[in-house]
Amino acid sequence: MLSYVVAMLTLAAIYATMALGLNVMWGMAGMVNFGVAGFFAIGAYAAALGETRLGLPIAGGMLAGAALTAAVAGLACLGLRRLRDDYFAIVTLGIAEVVRTVADNEIWLTHGSDGVSNIPQPLRGLFAAHYDLFYLALCVVLTAASYAVAEAARAAPFGRVLRALRDDPQVAAVAGKNVVWFQVRAFALGGAMIGLAGAMYGQFTQYITPDIFVPLLTIYIFLAVTLGGKGSNTGTLLGTVIVVLVLESTRFAAGILPGIGAVQIAAGRGMLIGVCFLAILQLRPGGMLAEPVLRVRRAAPPQASRSGGGDQASAASDT
Amino acid sequence: MPLPAARRKERSAIGAEHSVTSVAPAALLEIDGLRLSFGGVTALDGVSFAVRPGLITGLIGPNGAGKTTLFNAVSGMIRPHAGRVRFDGHDITGLPPERITKAGLIRSFQIARGLPTLTVIENLMLYGAEQPGEALWQALTRTPAMRRREALLREQAWQMLQRLELQPVADNLASDLSGGQKKLIELGRVLMRRPRMILLDEPAAGVNPSLARLLGGHIRSCRDDGISFLVVEHNMALIGDICDEVVVMAEGRCLMQGSFAEVRNDHRVQTAYMGRAA
Numbered sequence: 034m035l036s037y038v039v040a041m042l043t044l045a046a047i048y049a050t051m052a053l054g055l056n057v058m059w060g061m062a063g064m065v066n067f068g069v070a071g072f073f074a075i076g077a078y079a080a081a082l083g084e085t086r087l088g089l090p091i092a093g094g095m096l097a098g099a100a101l102t103a104a105v106a107g108l109a110c111l112g113l114r115r116l117r118d119d120y121f122a123i124v125t126l127g128i129a130e131v132v133r134t135v136a137d138n139e140i141w142l143t144h145g146s147d148g149v150s151n152i153p154q155p156l157r158g159l160f161a162a163h164y165d166l167f168y169l170a171l172c173v174v175l176t177a178a179s180y181a182v183a184e185a186a187r188a189a190p191f192g193r194v195l196r197a198l199r200d201d202p203q204v205a206a207v208a209g210k211n212v213v214w215f216q217v218r219a220f221a222l223g224g225a226m227i228g229l230a231g232a233m234y235g236q237f238t239q240y241i242t243p244d245i246f247v248p249l250l251t252i253y254i255f256l257a258v259t260l261g262g263k264g265s266n267t268g269t270l271l272g273t274v275i276v277v278l279v280l281e282s283t284r285f286a287a288g289i290l291p292g293i294g295a296v297q298i299a300a301g302r303g304m305l306i307g308v309c310f311l312a313i314l315q316l317r318p319g320g321m322l323a324e325p326v327l328r329v330r331r332a333a334p335p336q337a338s339r340s341g342g343g344d345q346a347s348a349a350s351d352t
Numbered sequence: 353m354p355l356p357a358a359r360r361k362e363r364s365a366i367g368a369e370h371s372v373t374s375v376a377p378a379a380l381l382e383i384d385g386l387r388l389s390f391g392g393v394t395a396l397d398g399v400s401f402a403v404r405p406g407l408i409t410g411l412i413g414p415n416g417a418g419k420t421t422l423f424n425a426v427s428g429m430i431r432p433h434a435g436r437v438r439f440d441g442h443d444i445t446g447l448p449p450e451r452i453t454k455a456g457l458i459r460s461f462q463i464a465r466g467l468p469t470l471t472v473i474e475n476l477m478l479y480g481a482e483q484p485g486e487a488l489w490q491a492l493t494r495t496p497a498m499r500r501r502e503a504l505l506r507e508q509a510w511q512m513l514q515r516l517e518l519q520p521v522a523d524n525l526a527s528d529l530s531g532g533q534k535k536l537i538e539l540g541r542v543l544m545r546r547p548r549m550i551l552l553d554e555p556a557a558g559v560n561p562s563l564a565r566l567l568g569g570h571i572r573s574c575r576d577d578g579i580s581f582l583v584v585e586h587n588m589a590l591i592g593d594i595c596d597e598v599v600v601m602a603e604g605r606c607l608m609q610g611s612f613a614e615v616r617n618d619h620r621v622q623t624a625y626m627g628r629a630a
């Protein structure tokens with residue numbers, strides 16, 4: 034039982050890192066990415082193949098997974114810059130399907146539907162006794178780091194521009210911002226997090242196959258961000274925990290409820306997720322933790338300092 | 353900084369010199385034969401005129417004359433089908449909006465487009481130039497340069513809010529403001545950029561009369577600080593009050609250019625307005 038809880042929390046941390054990546058792209062910058070599972074796959078395969086075939090060290094494999102996914106995401110965003118919102122979303126879904134098809138068919142590279150097995154785990158020898166606990170701790174640290182990065186980006190002037198172009202890209206352009214360049218960077222940053230999550234997932238299960246990276250996974254991640262509060266990184270973490278809890282807790286229903294088998298569970302799970310989703314969004318349309326409003330506090334009290342913008346102060350006194 | 357008194361003398365010598373084709377050093381913004389149509393509607397039909405530096409130039413004309421479309425074309429939001437725009441002697445035709453803003457020419461919007469999920473003060477700070485914290489690496493490491501710039505922008509934004517009497521709503525979301533307050537943000541934001549020239553599209557529309565007068569005062573004091581203006585406005589009292597000269601547009605063309613008194617007494621201008629009203 035304990036090891037089950039540990040495994041569930043590890044999965045939650047991995048999903049949370051992925052959800053943070055989506056929140057940067059969609060919540061903060063307003064670009065719908067239906068290709069989350071595809072980017073997740075790129076990170077997972079790049080890390081796994083880098084380690085098993087090219088002999089990269091584990092940290093190098095993870096870095097490669099994050100970096101390659103960031104590059105693909107950034108380039109995809111650049112390539113799709115002329116598409117309007119809905120078309121952009123559809124093409125990202127297509128990208129994910131292309132990634133999965135390649136993983137399925139380019140057997141020389143990916144072993145096709147056999148998948149990649151024996152993916153090495155970091156510091157396995159050192160923590161042999163309670164490796165699952167160690168790995169959970171590592172995932173929590175990586176998720177916390179992703180959270181810190183996403184929060185720093187959100188709170189900085191960079192994040193202010195993202196919110197501006199999410200609201201109205203033309204106004205952001207008139208404000209002097211190169212909209213596409215900001216979008217590309219937001220996509221690359223989010224892609225890095227999703228790719229890192231992919232690398233973590235491969236290590237966790239030590240085995241990946243193309244049929245893990247299906248659109249349903251993308252939907253779960255969207256649910257997590259929406260439930261928690263689109264635009265809020267803290268909400269995204271919370272939403273992910275809830276989605277993983279609901280997904281996993283339904284497993285036990287088969288044992289407890291009479292006459293319920295695995296097939297009914299699989300169907301009921303989707304329904305339960307849907308019901309939770311509707312209930313929470315009825316109560317809190319912005320998600321459980323809506324995007325926080327950044328209150329800008331002045332450092333100095335009103336009359337005290339005239340250091341900055343002296344000419345405006347004098348202009349004001351003219352009138 | 354130019355002297356207002358000297359400028360006022362120049363003004364009377366301007367006359368109706370539309371259709372500037374050479375790079376006259378006197379002109380800051382030159383609009384040369386701009387054409388633009390939407391399907392069958394010709395919004396700009398070869399409009400040409402020049403705006404001199406250091407002045408407030410009014411741009412008036414009946415509804416649908418093409419004033420906003422002209423602003424869209426000049427500010428890079430729509431590419432004109434023909435014609436050129438020069439700013440400070442450089443051809444800026446077809447450049448993207450951010451490049452035009454960086455060149456020192458910025459526009460406001462007729463229908464206020466405050467960014468709804470940004471607070472009022474964030475709307476202003478967004479327009480500040482050269483914030484190094486817009487680079488991802490600086491944002492993630494919170495460099496001192498970013499924090500210094502942010503503190504300065506915050507101070508400037510705060511003073512701007514003070515001028516526009518928007519301080520009480522500084523931390524409110526822009527979507528929660530009244531229509532008039534949104535118009536004030538439009539002005540405050542573009543001033544935050546500290547541009548050389550501002551295109552204002554109906555800055556006083558929906559603003560109460562006393563605040564409109566105050567706004568006129570702000571525009572004048574900014575002109576005295578060296579910022580040039582091209583102001584679209586239907587409020588003729590405000591135009592007469594603040595404009596050093598006036599350009600009249602009708603049906604996508606420049607009808608005439610001159611002092612407010614000249615324009616007001618011109619037959620063509622009167623028929624342009626009457627023709628539309630009838």
Ligand SMILES: Nc1ncnc2c1ncn2[C@@H]1O[C@H](COP(=O)(O)OP(=O)(O)OP(=O)(O)O)[C@@H](O)[C@H]1O
Nearest residue numbers: 390393394395414415416417418419420421422462
């Ligand atoms: N995006 C568009 N699509 C189609 N027609 C347009 C578009 N924008 C403007 N027009 C048309 O172009 C003409 C000029 O419109 P514009 O908005 O420039 O007028 P304006 O002088 O700003 O008027 P107002 O004083 O009412 O603001 C009008 O006939 C308008 O219907």
Ligand SMILES: [Mg+2]
Nearest residue numbers: 419420421462
């Ligand atoms: Mg207009």
